[in-house]
Structure formats: C-alpha cells, structure tokens
Amino acid sequence: MSHPTLFFYPRPRVDIAEVPAVSHAGAVLLTDTIGATGLARSLREALDPWTKPLAEHHAAKVLLDLAMTLAVGGEVASDTDLLRCEPGVFGDVASAPTISRILTALAQDAPAVIEAISQARRVARERAWVLAGDHSPAAAASAKKPLVIDLDATLITAHSEKEQAAPNFKRGYGFHPLCAFLDHGSDGTGEPLAIQLRPGNAGSNTAADHITVTRQALAQLPAGPLVRGGQGSKKVLIRTDGAGGTKDFLQWLTRRRLAYSVGFTLPANTPDLLKRIDEAAAWTPAYDSDDDGVRDGAFVAELTGLLDLTGWPAGMRVIVRKERPHPGAQLRITDHEGMRITAFATNTPRGQLPTLELRHRRRARCEDRIRNAKDMGLEKFPLQGFAQNQIWCQIIQLASELVAWMQTIALTSTDARKWEPKRLRARLFEVPAILVRRARRKILHLAQHAPEAIKVLTGVNRLRTAVAQT
Numbered sequence: 001m002s003h004p005t006l007f008f009y010p011r012p013r014v015d016i017a018e019v020p021a022v023s024h025a026g027a028v029l030l031t032d033t034i035g036a037t038g039l040a041r042s043l044r045e046a047l048d049p050w051t052k053p054l055a056e057h058h059a060a061k062v063l064l065d066l067a068m069t070l071a072v073g074g075e076v077a078s079d080t081d082l083l084r085c086e087p088g089v090f091g092d093v094a095s096a097p098t099i100s101r102i103l104t105a106l107a108q109d110a111p112a113v114i115e116a117i118s119q120a121r122r123v124a125r126e127r128a129w130v131l132a133g134d135h136s137p138a139a140a141a142s143a144k145k146p147l148v149i150d151l152d153a154t155l156i157t158a159h160s161e162k163e164q165a166a167p168n169f170k171r172g173y174g175f176h177p178l179c180a181f182l183d184h185g186s187d188g189t190g191e192p193l194a195i196q197l198r199p200g201n202a203g204s205n206t207a208a209d210h211i212t213v214t215r216q217a218l219a220q221l222p223a224g225p226l227v228r229g230g231q232g233s234k235k236v237l238i239r240t241d242g243a244g245g246t247k248d249f250l251q252w253l254t255r256r257r258l259a260y261s262v263g264f265t266l267p268a269n270t271p272d273l274l275k276r277i278d279e280a281a282a283w284t285p286a287y288d289s290d291d292d293g294v295r296d297g298a299f300v301a302e303l304t305g306l307l308d309l310t311g312w313p314a315g316m317r318v319i320v321r322k323e324r325p326h327p328g329a330q331l332r333i334t335d336h337e338g339m340r341i342t343a344f345a346t347n348t349p350r351g352q353l354p355t356l357e358l359r360h361r362r363r364a365r366c367e368d369r370i371r372n373a374k375d376m377g378l379e380k381f382p383l384q385g386f387a388q389n390q391i392w393c394q395i396i397q398l399a400s401e402l403v404a405w406m407q408t409i410a411l412t413s414t415d416a417r418k419w420e421p422k423r424l425r426a427r428l429f430e431v432p433a434i435l436v437r438r439a440r441r442k443i444l445h446l447a448q449h450a451p452e453a454i455k456v457l458t459g460v461n462r463l464r465t466a467v468a469q470t
Helices: 024-039 039-050 059-071 077-084 096-107 110-135 208-221 247-254 269-282 353-380 386-410 421-429 454-468
Strands: 147-153 173-175 177-184 188-195 238-241 259-263 285-288 293-300 316-325 340-346 433-438 441-446
Touching: 024 039, 024 110, 024 386, 024 421, 024 441, 024 454, 039 096, 039 110, 059 077, 059 096, 059 293, 059 353, 059 386, 077 096, 096 110, 096 386, 110 208, 110 386, 147 208, 147 353, 173 340, 177 208, 177 353, 188 208, 188 353, 188 386, 188 421, 208 238, 208 247, 238 353, 247 259, 247 340, 259 353, 269 316, 285 353, 293 353, 316 353, 340 353, 353 386, 353 421, 386 454, 441 454
Parallel strands: 147 238, 238 259
Antiparallel strands: 147 177, 177 188, 259 340, 285 293, 293 316, 316 340, 433 441
C-alpha cells in the first residue's frame, strides 16, 4: 500500500451533506450590478407584454438567469442549475422546460422582443455610465479622443442542423454574425452594442449589414452629445477592417457626421504608387503598440493625393503602412520590395500619421472582445430556430454587459478591471462563502482565506455606495 504522503495532497473523507456553503458567491457582484443599473426593472417593463399575468417566472428573470449562467461559465439553458441550487443568492430559477417554453414564446415575436430588450439594455447602460462617473467610457469623449465602436464578424460552427445555418467561405458550416463592440481602451475590456446573427454564407463586405449593425450600436448610446436625433458626431469613431471599406458604408457614415477608421483595399497599381512615395522620401516611422517609441521596421505615409477616389466620400484620407513581415510570412501581390503593405481610410482631418495608424491598429482589440463573447455563449448556438438564436444573441449581450458594467463601476482601481471571463470566474465569481440568517437578515460570509475576498467585498460596497449617492 502506498504511503499517504506520496499523493502530495491530503485525502479527506468525502461525503454529501446539507451545508450552508454557497458556490459562485462572488457572483453577488453581478446580481448587485443588475440592481444598481436598474436592468431588472427596465427589462421587466419591456417584457411585460410577453409574460402571462399569473406566470410564476417572469420572462425578464428567465433571461437574466440565462445571462448570469453564461457569465459564471455555463453554456446552455440546462446549466441554470448552477444558479437554481443557490436560491439565497440567485432567487427562484425556472426549470429547464419552463425556460425552453419561454424562449419559444419570445421567438414567435422575435423582432418586437429584440427591440424591447435593446431598449431595456440602453436604459441600463445609461444608468451604468452615470454610476461609473469619471470611469465611464464616454466621460472624456472628444473629437481628439473619440468613443470607439469596433465592427467585426466571426464564424460560428454549427455541429447539427440549425435553421439558416449555411456553408461559409472557410469551408465550414454554421453562422457568420456581425458584431459591434464599444472599446474601453487599454485600461479596460469592452461591452457589446449589437450582434447581428447571419447565415454562414453572409457576405463579409456587405454594406447593408454594416449599416444595420452600426445603426443598432448607435441606438445603444445614451442620447446627448454623442448621438442626437439619430445623427452621430465626430466624438464617435467607427472602426473596422477592410470588410467595411465600401463606398456605400463610408458615404452613410459621412452623412451621419461620424468619424471612421476603416481598412482600405489598395488598387492593382499600388507598387507604382509606393515607388513615388519612396522617391519623395515621404515615409514616417510608425509608433510601437505601447505608444512609447517608434516601431522597428515599420513606416507610414499618406497615399490620398496619388489615388483616384471618385465615388468615395469627400474628406477621406488613405494612409498606407509598410512593415517587415514576420519570418515565414507569405507576401502578397500588393506587397512592395519585401515589405508587407496595408492601408486604411479615415476622415480625421488632422493628426500625425503614426498616431492615426496606431489608433487604427488597435482595432485588433475587437478580436479579444469576440473571444470573450465566445466564452459567454457566442461559441455555440444551442437552439434550433433562427429566431430563438437571435434571442440567444441578446442573452449573450446581457451577460457581457453585466460583466463590463460591474468592472467599470466596482473594480476600477484594481487590475481586475481588465480581467477576462475565465480569470473572473476563477478569482472572483467562485469565491466560497456561507449564507446565514441573523436578526431576520441574510448575511453572506465570504471565506476570509479566499485570495480575492477583499476585492469582492470592496466591489459590492462600491456598487451599493454608488447607488446611494445618485
């Protein structure tokens, strides 16, 4: 028989007993965020028409339970049992069959339901930004430092027959949603503004889809200096890759007075144009991603005056970048003298070229936002109907927004402000605790030995203090 010490870890006796322990106690940060932002109230009012008067479970509570489930690590509706077993923290949670029936009922009137949910999200977002104060994403927005909305699409594989799932350009099968994320910058994460579910064969550079998603994203911004009367301002920057670089989309952005920074497809005679730039010695060193110096082997130049921009909006500038490719990278036909060539278009009239190019390159953060959204439900669509999965996209956005708002309000002075879902679960949401009753009150005792117990308690206190002060 092996000696116990050879196992490295203790081997206590294991059984099952009724104990006051609470799993996912740190998710009280999310439940408090729901209360602080008024999301429960606004969503309840929005979904009242789709909830029967004597229903035991309101449709709003069901959607919030699903969003909470995705936030703490669940993937499908049946994972709500993670919450159902803790009524002291999460309240009454509907059974899986009840959830399925409610989702089916909502999907039967999907356009109206999605509009109602979107309106409730906008109201809660406005409240969240007020509570965040100086830490609000819009607090210091200006024409020089605009609020950035990133657009990007992603491919989602469907492993079974789903309504409107289709083959995609990478020979896969599933969906091709187009997303809009608000960028919180390098000091934070981001929050979703719109997710448009599309079949897998949807076009990458469809101007109509980009216009639709941008309009939905703008509708999520609080009314005021950023958006007024459906029109935008130069305090809002739309940023996307070359898929959004179409004449129709940029003309639409220009008519709404929005700033943009969009990938631009170079013409076939690009090598000849670049030679003229070489002759004029017009290349400027590009900035490093940390903005603390030049980037070795990377240069930028303006190409606007050398291009035929007939049909493109007035005031558009085209900026080109060249960089020594990574070892092993394949060069393309538009590359020049062994240098990787890319370009983007912007209507920002002033600013140093390296600064504008660095601003555009930071669009890569959108890929992190999509990856996080996939970690909160976007990786798979568990429902069969297309309308049902459209509702699922709204639940994904609710989950992502709850996390983003919680970080913006409660965790602003800690490194947890930038933590992604996986780390938040491991360090905060799964903090152990016990739930006790004292003097007719419920008290959640967080385990003192938990490494992040103080962060959870401090965050809860900030949420409650912020509400009391407004």
